[in-house]
Amino acid sequence: MFLVKAAYAQCPVCIVTVGGGMILAKKLGIDDFLVSLWISGLNTAISFWLATKIKNKFFGNPIILSVLMLGFTLSYFIFTDQTGSTGNQLLGLDKIIFGQSLGLLIWLLGIFIDRKSRVLNGGKILFPYQKVVFPIGILIIFTIIFKLIFNL
Template sequence: MRNILLKTLPFLALLTYSIKTYAVCPVCTFAVGAGVGLARWLGVDDAITGVWAGGLVLSTGLWFDSWLAKKKVVFKGRVFVSTGLMYLLTFGPLHFTKILGHPYNTVFGIDKFIFGTIVGTLFFLLALLTDKLLRKKNAGKVYFPYQKVVLPVSFLLLASLCMVALISLI
């Protein structure tokens, strides 16, 4: 128990450290990452795990883009390159280790994890756009505390429920 506490204490300390706001906050990234790990550990279907992976990969890509901007790295299409790099770093190892591509693990002919990742990416992007729209309507302010965290996690939960319904129909 003491060993676990010693390993998690630095991460908990990081959560209390106040940092500049990025495109996607670290708490949200952590929440999505925890969702991916928990789903895989519980043996949840790959399509549902993919939903959370899609949110995590997009979040990480946007976070990396914010980091590049902070370092004054400027080039055309930076957000697409940084986000695309995260997808490559995610799917490359999964492809080469044969985790992706099993012929019986598909939805509509697409690997379940890839399909879930596409859905998760779209829902996460929709959550970010919804947050931006809500802030615009409220003079740049949030409607409720942790709106930037609650919206993406809620949208990913909704996407997961949609995926469960879809899988049960197939």
């Protein structure tokens, strides 16, 4: 037991939850900004899971993978001309680029809160599936806040 390392990976349940929610929201006509928050959350969850599978120290870093995924996703949206429209802005920023960037930060905040709560609780979780609930819960809260404040 002394040689066992702690695992901080995002579980597949988290990935499926974010992915399913994102697809459903887009089909229901939800605003690009809100969908982008969830796409970025999915990318970050995948990056944290994938980092546990990669042996290379650089590419096995979940933060680096998350930023790379953000770059690849934004590149796709830019090259397919889904960004840059003056009518698709929030606070003067493109909704997709802003949503993707903020979604990454929100998901990282959820992971930070999960890890900090474990430290404060003597290395133990507060409740089952805490690792899933904190990032998704924080993302839901921010989604609702932006939906209500900006009427998206």
